[in-house]
Amino acid sequence: MSTDTLRYFDYAATTPADPRVMEAMFGCLGAAGVFGNPASNSHAAGLKAKDLVEQARAQVAALIGAEPSEIVWTSGATESNNLALKGFFDREPTRRHLVTSKLEHKAILDTASYLERLDVSVSYLLPDPSGEISQAAVEAACSHHTGLVSLMMVNNEIGTLTNIAEISRLVHAAGALLHVDAAQAVGKTAIDVKAMGVDLLSMSAHKVYGPKGIGALYVSREVASRIACQMHGGGHEQGLRSGTLATHQIVGMGTACELARTEMASDNERIAQLSERLLSGVRATGAITQNVSSAVRIPHTLSLTVELPNFLPSMLADNLAISSTSACNSAAGKPSHVLTCIGLGKDSAERTVRLSLGRFTTEADVDFAVDCFRGAIERCLEVGAGRQDMQIRQLSNDVSVAPQLSGADVRAAHAIGFRSIVCNRHDGEAAGQTQFAKIAEVASSLGMAAHYLPVESGDVTVEAAAAFGLLVAELPKPVLAYCRTGTRSATLWNLASSRQG
Numbered sequence: 001m002s003t004d005t006l007r008y009f010d011y012a013a014t015t016p017a018d019p020r021v022m023e024a025m026f027g028c029l030g031a032a033g034v035f036g037n038p039a040s041n042s043h044a045a046g047l048k049a050k051d052l053v054e055q056a057r058a059q060v061a062a063l064i065g066a067e068p069s070e071i072v073w074t075s076g077a078t079e080s081n082n083l084a085l086k087g088f089f090d091r092e093p094t095r096r097h098l099v100t101s102k103l104e105h106k107a108i109l110d111t112a113s114y115l116e117r118l119d120v121s122v123s124y125l126l127p128d129p130s131g132e133i134s135q136a137a138v139e140a141a142c143s144h145h146t147g148l149v150s151l152m153m154v155n156n157e158i159g160t161l162t163n164i165a166e167i168s169r170l171v172h173a174a175g176a177l178l179h180v181d182a183a184q185a186v187g188k189t190a191i192d193v194k195a196m197g198v199d200l201l202s203m204s205a206h207k208v209y210g211p212k213g214i215g216a217l218y219v220s221r222e223v224a225s226r227i228a229c230q231m232h233g234g235g236h237e238q239g240l241r242s243g244t245l246a247t248h249q250i251v252g253m254g255t256a257c258e259l260a261r262t263e264m265a266s267d268n269e270r271i272a273q274l275s276e277r278l279l280s281g282v283r284a285t286g287a288i289t290q291n292v293s294s295a296v297r298i299p300h301t302l303s304l305t306v307e308l309p310n311f312l313p314s315m316l317a318d319n320l321a322i323s324s325t326s327a328c329n330s331a332a333g334k335p336s337h338v339l340t341c342i343g344l345g346k347d348s349a350e351r352t353v354r355l356s357l358g359r360f361t362t363e364a365d366v367d368f369a370v371d372c373f374r375g376a377i378e379r380c381l382e383v384g385a386g387r388q389d390m391q392i393r394q395l396s397n398d399v400s401v402a403p404q405l406s407g408a409d410v411r412a413a414h415a416i417g418f419r420s421i422v423c424n425r426h427d428g429e430a431a432g433q434t435q436f437a438k439i440a441e442v443a444s445s446l447g448m449a450a451h452y453l454p455v456e457s458g459d460v461t462v463e464a465a466a467a468f469g470l471l472v473a474e475l476p477k478p479v480l481a482y483c484r485t486g487t488r489s490a491t492l493w494n495l496a497s498s499r500q501g
C-alpha cells in the first residue's frame, strides 16, 4: 500500500479503515441513514440505531469469545485501560497492589503512576532475556495484597506475545484479577477470554481496520460489580460509561471485528510470508539485527536495528512510513522504554526502527522497503566516519543536534537524509571555524534550508526555545541543529518539546 510515494509500514500505530467498514459507517450518518440516538426508545429511528449497536456488540464479543453484555463501549484502548485500572482500584479497599510490566504502553504506565499517588503500590515486571514477561516473574510479584495484574497481550514495539492463559491461572491462584491490554492483539492473534481466564480486556478499533475514537472494554460478568464507572452521566453501558453512543463508530468497530474474525487466518498467513520476505531481504544486507527474534511473536511487527554508526531512522523517512522507536520521549531525549528494557543501549535504540505490516501490505511494498534499507546502508558506508566526526545526536524524529559544522559535514548530513540546518549560536564563529554564511551556501546548493537562530550566551530562555520550536515546525525535516558544542541546541529542543507537551 502506498500514500503517493510513501509506503505504509506503520500498521501498529494505526490502520486505514477497511472500505467495507467505511461503507457500513456511512449508512449511520445522513438523514436517509440510521442516525437516531440509540437511547431514544420512543421511535423507530432510535430503535434501529440500537439494533445496529447491539449487532456490533455481538460482533466484537464473538471475536474474543465474550457475551455481548460483557462489552462496554469506550473511545479506545487508552480509555479502556483507564476504566479497568482506575475503576478497579476505586472499588477495592484492601488489595491495593497492582502488578504490571515495564513493557506496557503509556496508557497503562501513566495510569499506574497516577494510582501510585492514590496509595496503590505498583510492581513493574521486567522481561526475560528473550523479551517476554515470564510466568515466574508474575508468580513472584503476586501476593495476597495483589488486587489486579495488568499485562499487554502483544507488545506494540517488538511484537512479543504474552502467555495470557498460563498467567491467568497464577493470577487467580493469588486471588487477583487479570486485565489484558489487547490493543495490538485483536485481529492478529486468536483471543478467547473465557478459555484464557481474562477478567478485563481493552480493545481499540483503529488497530484493526476500524475507525479511530472507538474501542471497548470487555468486563467479565463475574467482576462487573467490582468496577467503578469513570465517566458519569446518563448511566449508559450498564452504568459503566455514560455518553450518547456513536452509532457510526460502533458499527465501524463491529464490522471491523467481524472481518477480523472471518479473515484473520488468511490475513495472518499472507502477512507472515511478507514478514519473512522482508526479514530475509534486510538480513542479506549483513547490517541489520532483528530484535527479540527468539521470542514468541506475531509476524506483523518487526523491530530492526541497523548496526552502522552513521544510520539514522530519518534516512528512510522520505520513502517509508515507519516508526522510529528511539525517541518516544523526545522531551527528555530518552530512548524508548521498551527497547531499553530488552537490553538495547541508547545508541542502538537510536538506530532502531519498527516496521509493521498489515492487510494492505503488498510484495512490492516489501521489496521497496528492502531496497530503501539497502540504499540507506550504502549511504551510511559512503559517508563513512562523517557522522561520527560530526557527533550527531538524534533527539526526536524531527531534530538532531551536533557541534560546530563544516561545509563537508553539511554534505555528509545531506547524504544521510537531513533536509534543514539550523545554527543556534550567540558568539559568531571563532577563528578557523566555518562561518554560518558558508554553511548556508553549501546547504542551499544541496537544496537544504538553512537558518540562523541566535541565542544569547548562557541564557537559554523559554522564548528562545519557543522560537526554535516554531522554526523547526516550518522547516523541511529532519533538521540538524548545531552550536559550538551541540549542548545549547539540545537544551533548546528539549525545552521546546517539553512545552509542547
Ligand SMILES: Cc1ncc(COP(=O)(O)O)c(C=O)c1O
Residues within 6 Å of the ligand: 012, 013, 075, 076, 077, 078, 079, 105, 107, 152, 154, 155, 156, 181, 183, 184, 203, 204, 205, 215
Ligand atoms: C498496546 C497499546 N495499548 C493502548 C494503546 C492506545 O490505544 P488508543 O489509541 O485506542 O487509545 C495503544 C495504541 O498505540 C497500544 O499499542
